Amino acid sequence: MIFGPTPLEEAEGAVLAHTLRLPGRVLKKGTVLDEGAIAALREAGHAEVTAARLAPGDVGEDEAASRLADALLSPLIARSRAATGRANLLAEAAGLLVLDAELIDAVNALDESLTVATLPNHSVVAPKEMLATIKVIPFAVPGAVLGVAEAMIHRRGPGAIALHPFRPFKVGLVMTELPGVKESAMEGAVEVTQGRVEALLGTLLPVERVPHDTDATAAALKRLMGAGAEMLLIAGASAVVDRRDVGPAAIVAAGGQIEHFGMPVDPGNLLCVGSVGEAPAMVLPGCARSPKLNGFDWVLQRFFAGLPVSARDVMGMGVGGLLKEIEARPLPRAKAPAQPSQAPRRARNVAGVVLAAGRSRRMAPRNKLLEPDGSGTPMVVRVVDQVVASGLRPVIVVTGHERARVEEALTGRPVVFVHAEDYAEGLSASLRAGIAAVPPEAEGALVALGDMPLVSAANIARLLGAFDPEEGRAIVQPTFRGKQGNPVLWAREFFAPMRDIQGDVGARQLVGRHADRLVEVEMPDDGILRDFDTLDSLSGLRRDT
Structure with missing residues (x-):
């Protein structure tokens, strides 16, 4: 194809490259110039135009698009009339689009003049929906290039673009x-x-x-x-x-x-x-x-x-298989915020339950929950402050051992106190009391342990972001380097079995029984693994804070 400024004496039969507005007439891009068009150009004072002239063997854009569309046709696929170098392929039935991606890539790589664009492979399509468009970029294609493209498609057989209709199973x-x-x-x-x-x-x-x-x-x-x-x-x-x-x-x-x-x-x-x-x-x-x-x-x-x-x-479905970006994706340490600047916007109504009823037997006679960290803040106060800052409401604190002292330490915090009368029976008693106090409008509850002060509000916010029971993320558990930790966020559907747990155990057993409802959220630090129930571990906390 010859392209560029063309004297009017040589322009008959050439294709106009750009639209021209003449007195009383518009010559559109793609117009094949005839005697009348050339006369109008002369009358308007033009001596030349920018145009394309087909060389021997060239195939015009509409014919080339039409031929390539015909080559790609297969059962239940129709095509449109070619115009301005474009022809479309359309579905004639509802079904699944299946592509020979390798062949389509090879056609697109053959020459810049020919392009085939399709919907994604394995797209669900409706009748009359466009499946693909064939577009010729210049005004003509070398005949040899088009012939090679047609031969490539015919050699592979029908089905480069195939529609598999749905069966009424x-x-x-x-x-x-x-x-x-x-x-x-x-x-x-x-x-x-x-x-x-x-x-x-x-x-x-x-x-x-x-x-x-x-x-x-x-x-x-x-x-x-x-x-x-x-x-x-x-x-x-x-x-x-x-x-x-x-x-x-x-x-x-x-x-x-x-x-x-x-x-x-x-x-x-x-x-x-x-x-x-x-x-x-x-x-x-x-x-x-x-x-x-x-x-x-x-x-x-x-x-x-x-x-x-x-x-x-x-x-083979892994590439593209991450169907939804959620907060459960790992967060690189360098990008993890130390603290949120404000309580995150809560998309769901989730309560916080802080278990603070334990007898601190390994640190007796001291109550570990009231022991100060390096800044002088009692451990349970630091835990509650992080839960409150995360945006959970209400925040329920379950008391038991030294109830009055724990409540006094938390004076002024926006929390609800619930006393577990049978706290001496173990962790399950505190869990039952806390879950029973969650209001009926709450969709779930995050159960936090009063001796894990290194769990930040940012950690909790990531758990909240992953919570979506309707999508199967009804139990949300934090991990660090693959190891599971606390706190755990539970959907309301698990409240009844949690109230049936007995002994000095939590709800961990439910995680294994409902793995299909579990999502793990990787955390940027090990705070979700670290509890403090001995004097030695407490000295480490004071050094870290």
């Missing part, structure tokens, strides 16, 4: 139950799952609700298969922690197999994928109870589009 759902699970939570999970299935043109069969037991779940899967289920889903009352756990074991007991457990997508890590006969079978992660995008959606969409999902496919 009948889906069976098994909900397993444990004592204490709220009916509203069960109904919500069914509603969300039904919405996902129907959005992909499927139908949800009547739901099977059974005890959280392998045999009962396997029997329910068989009943659903007998009812015509073409896909099987298990929403467990407890997190899947192993291939041999209840959900996966039920798939095997029903005559199926497990293809893969776990996936590099967050949220969605605890998905388990298998099959029973020809029917795909999945044990859902806890985040599937939320309508927000998670790894389960990606796998479900592929199954509905008739695509196989192998272990390799699941393991």
Whole structure:
């Protein structure tokens, strides 16, 4: 292609590069100049124009775009008429867009004159939605370049841009139950799952609700298969922690197999994928109870589009698999604020519970909670001040041993005191008293220990930022270099089992039983691991503060 200033004597048949406004007429960019246009230019005083002239073998922009669009066509994909060097590819049905990214990259790398832009691979698309656009950059393409592009596409066969329509699967759902699970939570999970299935043109069969037991779940899967289920889903009352756990074991007991457990997508890590006969079978992660995008959606969409999902496919989802940025991501030490300048804006109603009832047996006769740090501040005062500064409301302080002295030390603080009459029974007594005092409007409670004064308000703010029960982040626990610490933030759904705990133990046992509802938040320092219950450890605190 020849481009540049062109005398009018040589301009007939050339393509105008820029729009020109003439008296009584506008010549638009891309106009092929004919005798009338040239005469108008002369009359307006132009001796030359900036134009493009096709060289032998060149293909004009519209023809080139049209030919490349034709080469990329496949079933259920339509194309628009080429204009201004552009042609679009459109979906003719609802389905999943699947791309040969390597081939599209190769076409785009062939020559700067040809470009193909698409939606992301594995996009869910609706009828008439644009899938891709082919755009010719200059006014013409060398014929040899276009020929190579067409040959590359034909050599790989159809499907560089493919639409896999959704199939109207009948889906069976098994909900397993444990004592204490709220009916509203069960109904919500069914509603969300039904919405996902129907959005992909499927139908949800009547739901099977059974005890959280392998045999009962396997029997329910068989009943659903007998009812015509073409896909099987298990929403467990407890997190899947192993291939041999209840959900996966039920798939095997029903005559199926497990293809893969776990996936590099967050949220969605605890998905388990298998099959029973020809029917795909999945044990859902806890985040599937939320309508927000998670790894389960990606796998479900592929199954509905008739695509196989192998272990390799699941393991290949990690790039782009971090679906939502949350405060649970590690915070580099250099960027961690020492203290927040003000109480953070609270998106959720969360109470603070400070356990300050212990008898300090390892430091007797002293009460460790009233021992001063290096600045002279009693340990429990420092803990409470950080909880208050984090923005939690109300802040509930549970007292027991030396109740009056603890309350006196906290005089003037915006806290609510609750006395654990049976504090001598151990930590569980304080926990029960504190949880019982959380107001009904609170969505959760952060349980802090009165002997951990190095937990800062900034640490607590990071826990609050990660708290989202609807997305499966219902237990939020801090870590430092992978080691779990305190305080722990609990959603209201765990208050009832926390009130049932007995003995000198806290709620740590619940974390292991509900791993699907847990998110760990890496902290910039080890304050979340350090408690002070001996004179030697207290001397270290005084040096550090």
